[in-house]
Amino acid sequence: MTTRPVTMRDRVIDAAITLTTDDGWSRVTMARLADAVGVSRQTVYNEVGSKPRLAEAMILHELDRFLGLVTLAFDAHPTDLVAAIRDASRAVLVASQDNPLLHAIVSATHGADTELLPLLTTHAGTLLSTAKAVVVDRVAPYDVELSASQLDAAIDAVVRVVLSHVMQPSATPEQTADGIAWIAARVLRPSG
Secondary structure (H helix, E strand, C coil), X not given: CCCCCCCHHHHHHHHHHHHHHHHCHHHCCHHXXXXXXXXXXXXXXXXXXXXXXXXXXXXXXXXXXXXXXXXXXXXXXXXXXXXXXXXXXXXXXXXXXXXXXXXXXXXXXXXXXXXXXXXXXXXXXXXXXXXXXXXXXXXXXXXXXXXXXXXXHHHHHHHHHHHHHHHCCCCCHHHHHHHHHHHHHHHHCCCC
16 A cells, blocks of 8 residues: 655644644744744745634545545455445544544634534534545445435444444444444345
8 A cells, every 4th residue: 555745744743733632723824834844934825825714624624534544444345235234333432432532623612722612513514525525436346226316315423423422432333333234234224
């Protein structure tokens, strides 16, 4: 497996994640970020734009890590869509338990630190559409007897349920993944 080279943008985003998890989002400034990366403030602006754009880039950067787990789960089950959904859900939920950025966002309860929370909840459009696009692509090779609109609704529901449990778990990742797989099996194999 080849990995792509680390770009300046990656370095800036990684440093922003570290600053956010160590000190809180309200303490992240472009000047502090530039110092952490060892570049000028203008370079930081050139790479990520404004602070709200930086916040979105951080969320999408973490999402990319989670979607890598989804891809691995689907690759491991090329003929069993329900098993792929179970393993993908479980992998994401397990990884979210120890994710420092998610922990910092979800546990923030004061001041400007709450600016990041809407990116995972009420303003999660980019996050949802990106995750959904990956799952749609991964489900495409499977033989599913649903109309396009039914499959779209099912994928949307699974992505939203997983995100909900990332934000506020109600059971272990294994229990939640088993529940999601049970529902998926009923939707995908309604006569079975």
